[in-house]
Amino acid sequence: MWVFGYGSLIWKAGFNYDARLVGFIKGYRRVFYQGSTDHRGTPENPGRTVTLEPADGEVCWGVAYKISKKEDEETAITYLEVREKQYDQKAYLDFFTDPTATTPAVSGVMVYIGSSDKKHNQNYLGPAPLEEIAKQIVHAEGPSGPNRDYLFQLEKALLQIGCKDKHIMDLANEVRRILSEREPDLIMP
DSSP states (O other), X not given: OEEXXXXXXXXXXXXXXXXXXXXXXXXXXXXXXXXXXXXXXXSSSXXXXXXXXXXXXXXXXXXXXXXXXXXXHHHHHHHHHHHTTTOOEEEXXXXXXXXTOSSOXXXXXXXXXXXXXXXXXXXXOOOOOHHHHHHHHHHOEETTEEHHHHHXXXXXHHHHTTOOOHHHHHHHHHHHHHHHHHOTTOOOO
């Protein structure tokens, strides 16, 4: 079994795995459109986390984890079904490690997606102006910590795997700008 992480799974798998590959999936882009009422926000003040949006010609970088042992697979699925419970879809996609490759490194990598279908995904927040998303992230906090920590950890994790995601970097810079206005002496990552 292979699992693709494009958000917090990049830096915190939370399950045993046998291999970790850096790479990407095609036809999707990472966006901060998924509401988080259980990890990085609350029902009264939802945070924002990433989901995938279909996008022709785009790629989404992340990591794929290989889980070989049956007991590790069962434990990982149980864990992920709780952790990713606000995501309403699972897809099995091709995963590439080489931008010039025409055949995938791995086929059938499992990925959790929060769809834009509000009937099935009640926590979908959707697109908004960058400034509005940033303000929401600045003010949200949940059981897993401040929403901004999620954003900054994602930005750092992506840079560590060699990915400069413009959406993430622009959003992180806007959150830093808002925080510097609110708390000028606070040094942000």
